[in-house]
Amino acid sequence: MSVIDPRRGYLLGLTAYVLWGLFPLYFKLLQTIPAIEIVAQRVLWSALLGLVLLQFWKHPCWWRELLAQPRMLVALALCGTLLAANWLIYVWAVNDGRMVEASLGYYISPLINVLLGLVVLRERLRRLQWLAVALAALGVLQQIWQVDGVPWVALSLAGCFGVYGLIHKQTSVAVLPGLVVETWLLLPVALGWLWLHPSAATLVPDFWQTGTAWLLAASGAVTLVPLMCFNMAARHLPYATLGFLQYIAPTLVLLLAVWFYDEPFDPAQLAAFSCIWAGLLVYSVDTWLNLRRTHQRSG
Incomplete structure (x- = not known):
């Protein structure tokens, strides 16, 4: 036992969250290559x-354990x-x-997880969790009202990642084998795309x-190294503690977007983000209070 x-x-x-937060610096170096081609090579x-x-x-x-459970292969294919x-x-x-909208997606991701727990797993939300979700919803509605359109990048990123985590929560496959199987199941699609686009x-x-x-070629290491750091960190820290660290990544993405790549961040966007940040603060306080109560009862 470790x-x-x-x-x-x-x-x-x-290390994991800082690397994830600095991903834009890496992908900007590849911006002459279409996104779908980058993803195909990243899978490979x-x-x-x-x-x-x-x-x-x-x-x-x-x-062997995986082959004995065909349903798990279906789950990993979906993942x-x-x-x-x-x-x-x-x-x-x-x-x-x-990038600003992408950072918004990862800010609301924890609250999407709470909502998925309510809808799919029939979990009961505490009062502060309801308030956190409501504030996040207000921030999204603010975005819709100001830009006259749905922030689909943010919602898609949060939704994909939320459902991905939800499915993984129901499986017993370890992180590294799970990710490798997922990429190998995607490999025929990636190779098929490259074969159909010989002039890529x-x-x-x-x-x-x-x-x-x-x-x-380094995209494999770029993908797996932070995930392995996260996986090893989870062995030494409570998962809730890792949850507090997760805000580092979208914060770095937002700072890079505004200060390094000069993306616009107007007062309307600030108002929407403020609602999201308020929701995350409430969510964090609720998590801390719940952990404290659990510790007191177990003590």
């Missing part, structure tokens, strides 16, 4: 690197589809100058003699 080390857990958790390189990492996995018979959709929307949003930028022989090619 020793719990909170300091190591915080370091790994911070993630599948290859994942296969290598699984050779060092401590439970070599994990695949892979949601993951690919999330990647595609996010990469497109970053390279289309919509990444299939031109000269492309693989450029620095951009090496960056693209």
